[in-house]
Amino acid sequence: MEFGSGAEDDLFRERVREWLAEHLTGYSGTWERELGTGGWIGLGWPEQGYGNRTASLMQQVVFAEEYARCGAPARSGHIGENLLAPTLIAHGTEEQKRRFLPPIARGDELWCQGYSEPGAGSDLAGVRTKAVRDNAAGGGAGAGGTPLYRVTGQKIWTSLARDADWCFVLARTEPGSKRHHGLSFLLVPMDQPGRIDVRPIQQITGTSEFNEVFFDGAHARVDHVVGGEGNGWRVAMSLLGYERGVSTLAQQIGFAEEFDRVLRQAVASGTADDPVLRDRLVRAWAELRTLRWNALRTLGTPVPDPGAASVAKLLWGGWHQRLGELALHARGAAATEGPADWSADHPYVLDAAQHLFLFSRADTIYGGSDEIQRNVIAERVLGLPREVRVP
CATH class of the missing domain: 2.40.110.10 (Butyryl-CoA Dehydrogenase, subunit A, domain 2)
Incomplete structure (x- = not known):
């Protein structure tokens, strides 16, 4: 696909930006229903007619960018919209599509x-x-x-x-x-x-x-x-292809926001003066750009490629873990401090850097561990012998 945006994409960006600015304040009910009423759910589905509207790949990129940029709420409908819906479109019956896709597009069912x-x-x-x-x-x-x-x-x-x-x-x-x-x-x-x-x-x-x-x-x-x-295994693996590959686009935008916060913290704390840390920040920025282009490239694949999806998972899992480590190093000794009012009866509230570090430890495990991803690449892409399993 072409990575540049045209005039039509720029107009689409303006519409997205204006809608988010208007609806992020004062909306009633749930945010998923607000998005559904606005027609912003199901942009990436390859078919229309289920209460959704489709958008070009670049327009999907635009929406994800603007959504992350304005600090909109975390999506509670992600699993239905980005994982189940494409799987139903690929493997479901027409009756199943018409029963389940419209409520997802409206934000009515999670x-x-x-x-x-x-x-x-x-x-x-x-x-x-x-x-x-x-x-x-x-x-x-x-x-x-x-x-x-x-x-x-x-x-x-x-x-x-x-x-x-x-x-x-x-x-x-x-x-x-x-x-x-x-x-x-x-x-x-x-x-x-x-x-x-x-x-x-x-x-x-x-x-x-x-x-x-x-x-x-x-x-x-x-x-x-x-x-x-x-046929559950075939369907389940197809869905994981969406989880590990195509649906990571918005995730990449979120990674960019996290990296910017880490960079600002390093500058504010003075740790950016350390040449070793500065080199790690530059490397993380360069790797993040690679992640972005790889995510955009996988969007152009009509059917999820298990090899490409596994490569993407290996890339972003390790990168995000390293960013979590950078987040603590960028803050220095203050990264080890907890809230002043913490007690046994008061939940320990992590700050953003601490949460990023601890949560990212699981990135190389959930959604298929690094070991599983390497096996997929070895067996399905490189054609190497399957791993011997002991009965």
């Missing part, structure tokens, strides 16, 4: 991701959550006699689970199956008291950014299986 389990994180093929057919079940998600699955198992590190209306769940639908076989991609409603239990995971700071989700016979409709029964 999603969470049911992939990782206590014994199956980066090794996702080890999932043990089961979904068993129960054609005779009544009520719940299968009211009216619709055939159901009963989902039983546990998921962990589930972002937004407390607020989500739906969860896409990778579960084992073929009894006795192992590894990549016998898995299905299910769409499960979260409003099932007694069948779904969401438990926040409390961190040492006293806050809870992630959750455990327990399914105890939760209902999922048979016609809400995406890609067909037993």
Whole structure:
């Protein structure tokens, strides 16, 4: 794709900037619904007709830039818009698209991701959550006699689970199956008291950014299986392609904002006078530019390339960790200080630099560890022999 913007893109930028300036103050209800009413959800979907409007790749870049620049709220609809929606468009039935895409485009329904389990994180093929057919079940998600699955198992590190209306769940639908076989991609409603239990995971700071989700016979409709029964691994890997590659565009813009804050802190504290730290800052800036061009390049690929997505994940995961380390070094000794009013009864509130450092430690683990990404590149791109697995 061409990386330059034209006159039409400049006009689009002005419209985005004006809309954000007008609606960021005084909006009522939820921000996702505000975005949906304005028509700003689903710009990157390859199809129209689901309540969304499409935009060119450069216009998607423009929107992400302006959104980050004005300090707009973090998106609670990211998982539905940027992960599930492209997956449904690629693998879902027309009925599934028409049921689920319009509420995402309106900002009415939020999603969470049911992939990782206590014994199956980066090794996702080890999932043990089961979904068993129960054609005779009544009520719940299968009211009216619709055939159901009963989902039983546990998921962990589930972002937004407390607020989500739906969860896409990778579960084992073929009894006795192992590894990549016998898995299905299910769409499960979260409003099932007694069948779904969401438990926040409390961190040492006293806050809870992630959750455990327990399914105890939760209902999922048979016609809400995406890609067909037993094809869950293919669908799940397709979705991870969007997570690791295409959907990182807005993330790259956020990285630029974080780098600018670190740079300003280094100048303000005087640590930028250290030639070693200054060299690290310059290197981080150059690597950030590489990340940006690589993200834009992957946007031009119609179908997610697992090799390109894995390369992108390796690049930004390591870079963001190094930026977290720089954030503390840029502040000097003050980076180790905690809030003056902290106590056992008062949550430890991290400042921006401390949060960046600690949270970025997980960047090379979640979404597929560095080791998994290297295996993907070795086996699927370079054609090297598959890793020998011990039974």
